[in-house]
Amino acid sequence: MNNTKRDMKFLRIMSLQGPNIWTYRPVLEVWVDIGELEESPSNTIPGFTDRLIAWLPSLIEHRCSIGERGGFIQRLRDGTWPAHILEHVTLELQNLAGMPGGFGKAREMDTRGVYKVVVRAWHEDVTLASLHHARTLILAAMDDRPFDVAAAIEDLSDLAESRLLGPSTRSIVDAADDRDIPSIRLNAGNLVQLGYGAAQRRIWTAETEHTSAIAETISRDKSLTKQLLKDCGIPIPEGYDVESPAAAWEAAEDIGVPVVVKPCSGNHGRAVFTNLTTREEVEAAYQVALEEESGVIVERFVPGQEHRLLVIGGKLVAAARGEIASVVGDGRSTIEHLVTVQLNADPRRGNTEDHPLNPIRIDSAATLELARQGYTAESVPAAGTHIVIQRIGNVAFDVTDIVHPSTAAMVALAAKIVGLDIAGIDLVVEDISRPVLEQRGAIVEVNAGPGLLMHLKPAEGQPRPVGQAIVEHLFPADASGRIPIVAVSGSTDTTAIARLIAHLVCLNNQRVGLACRNGMFVNRRQVETGNRANWAAAHKLLLNPTVETAVIETSGRELLSEGLAFDRCQIAVLSGIDANEDLAEYAISTDEKRYNVYRTLVDVVLPNGAAVLNAADPQLVAMHDLCDGEVLYFATDASLPVIAEHRAKQGRAVIVDNEEIILAHGASTTQLISLAQLPPMAMATHQLLAGIAAAWALGLDFDLIRAGLQAFTDNQS
Structure with missing residues (x-):
């Protein structure tokens, strides 16, 4: 085959930023046209597989569909297509750039030679760059042209380092993820929201929303910090602020040599001089410390080694020793x-x-x-x-298990005196396993926003779960960081359903956020006009610290082009799947594919949540077993077999019987309201039932639901 025809064209790239039809995590979905390469599986291109393996030997770890180490390489030798290879090479380049391996898929589309390639996106920019490098690498290997793998990996590593969360912040976010607490990155740096809406907490590396600005300011003023500690009985090295070399030596004489000379404000160990004994040494150290432009302090030299003790929420959680x-x-x-x-x-x-x-x-x-x-x-x-x-620095040798209990109590008190919820306490002692006072040790600094890396990756000793400790500090054991999220989708007027649910929840004294086709609302107040049934509007509601319940309308198009803005929901409401819905622009044209689109919402229902499904739609009924939580049916026809079967298993359903809306739970029933008692509404009866079922699943009182229905009008959110 003529080499000029070897090409892969990217026809479309979509960033699915949340749960989607492929997986629960963000991905890039790329439509790839491999052109004439459709006739050239990997085993038909001389030398290609060997060149690819030589460039990326770590592909041996890819198990692929074979399910064992080396599985992907076996697929290469047996013959597989470039789109599948693009998936694996993109993932491997990301992995070599420092990101863990992840989800990938390659699927044929209806057009010959066109595929959907899906890869886990840890950060959109990094994944996109990996995708382009992968394409160039594969084509070079096919044509036996040079490719600088090391340069590509270096480029991706640099990009990842500049885009991804730092390791300290990552440890906190990962610990939150282990607790099933969601996270949202708020800027290009390390400012992260843990949780949604009114249940959220914010971190900025090792600072939290509980970290007082006053306490942080105190910690940066060494002299003030020492005075406060001293007044509360904490041992500190005596010292003075000085303004000239001569004053530095005068202070040293007054304190008694040896002394320490260092800048007055936090400096991460820069320009700190210890164990100084002569005037020449003190004055020379003063000149260097002065360059930090924060003033200079002279204090008593405390013999021993520097230690960093990490206090979180009033408890010592980690300790590290420095090296000489x-x-x-x-x-x-x-x-x-x-x-x-x-x-x-x-x-x-x-x-x-x-x-x-x-x-x-x-x-x-x-x-x-x-x-x-x-x-x-x-x-x-x-x-x-x-x-x-x-003499000081590289505090990275774990000593947590040998810290004396009185020392742990002392540093916890020091953090409380300064006012920090998270503090790095610098302590100098000869033996951390002995009480501080008996060896004339002292606390020399109290730091806000302490580094965590020394505890996560010590040079020696056991790593400490400091990220987990911060999450436990912010979220007690019974806190999930979640607010109720009601996701509404389907084929009929889901806007009316979403509006009704928001109306009922609002009457329950909950501050409600609503994103729907009629706009975005917070507690009935419209904050944005136009169609807001999209990812961006839903995202804004989850950022809003006043929102206690979020009602979010979405459509098949938004699911396919953006993914969901939330990782899990309390309630998923599906009104039906329209067999004639036109999703052709996303290559969705069959009932099976439409089913896979809408099942996404059922897939993300929390175990303590519920899927509210239209019992008259067989495709929705088929989703019953996909739900981690409860299934609650609604139907205008109470005689449907699925309703009878569901109630026989003690399931719940909202039905109409003799013009009465009935709440059925197993064999028991409650008459909610007569259809004749309802004001005129611009919605079909089954839409009304869907809203009622969602309110019931949220635990709203029956009397409140009844009153809310009678008060609902078309101009309400």
Whole structure:
């Protein structure tokens, strides 16, 4: 075949940002035209499979439909089509860029050579870039042209690092996910909403909405922090703010050497000089610390090692010890070279978040430390000589299990004194397993927004579930972070159903958000006009901290083009599936495909929720077993066999019998209201029953439902 015909064209790319017809998670759905490659499965292209495996040997881990390691490679050798290969290569490039593997599908469409390729989208930009790299790589492998795999992976890794949540925030979001608490990213950084509507909490890495601005300001003022701690009986190193080199030495003499010189405000260990004993050292350290532009403090040197203790919600949850970085002379190498080969060669050191230890630099602090020992970076120490390069830093050696109980209580008190719900307490002691007071240890700093990586990926010791601790702090064991979400869809006028449900819930003293074709409403007040039965409007309701119940109308088109704005719902209402509904623009043309579209809503019903289904529609009845929660039927014909069978199993149904609306639960029945008692409504009876069934599933009182029906008019939301 002529190589110029080897191409894959992307006809359409849709970002499905929530549960969809493919999976519960966000995906990219790509329509791919492979053209003449339809006649060229992988086993017909000489050398292609071997080149692809050589470039991406980790494809051996893809099990594919065969279900075992190496399954995808077997498919390649047996012959598979480029769209299927595109799916796997895209996922693998994402994986090599630092994202976990994920869901993928490749399915033929009605047009010859055109496929739907679906891949898990951890971040739309990263997945899109992976898709384009995958296409170029596959075509290069087919044509035996060069492709720089390493450069592509580096490009994707850089993009992922700039787009994805940081590891600290990710640990919290993952812990929330383990609790089935939903999350919404609020900006391009690490500001995240956990939960929906009025049940939400917000985090910004290790700060929460409970983190006081006053407390954070106090923590940045070292002198004020120390004074507050001292006044409450917490041991701190005595010290003074100073404004000149001479004043720094005068303070050192007053305190008594050795001393520490450091900037007044939080600086993550920068320009901190310890164990200073001479005027020259103190004045030199002052000049460097002054460059941080926050003032300089001189305080008593506390012998021992630096420790970081993490307090969350008044409890110590993790502790790490710092390292004293040193090298050993060999009689031949400069200290600078020894730092390179003895310290920075450690694979645990690096500049990325995957490295628990930072590279050691001979900066101003290290230069001063060397000078105190009689060396420079270019010195060649004698063999066997130990030279200290850095006395503080790289607090990444887990010691949580040996912290003395009195120390745990002390740091919890320190966080409370400053006012922080999450605090990183810097403590200097010789032995963390002994009480602080008996070894003249001291708390030297209290930090807001502490880093979590040292506890998640310590250089040594056990990782600590600090993300889980933060989630437990924000959400007690019985809190789900969820508000009731009622999703309404189907073939008939779902807008009327959604409006009725919102009206009834509003009467129940719940602040209701409604997104429907008539607009977006919050507690009857219209906040947006036009058709708002879409992802964006639903998303806004879930962001709104005043919304206690959300009623969201969606259609087949929105499901296919956007996905759902929520991960799970309390109630899914389906009025029916129209066999004539035109979804051809999304390649949905059969009853089976329409069924798969609308079943999405039933699939996401919570175990304590309900699917409200039209018993007169056989396709909806067939969804009964897909629901994790209860199924509640509605029907204008009380004699339908499915109603009888459902009630025989103690199921609930809303039906009409002798012009009366009946709430049936097993064999028991409650007469709700006569149709003749209702005001004129612009909706069919089965739509009215759907709204009533949803209200019943939400637990609304029968008298309230009855009164709400009599008060409902067409101009209400």
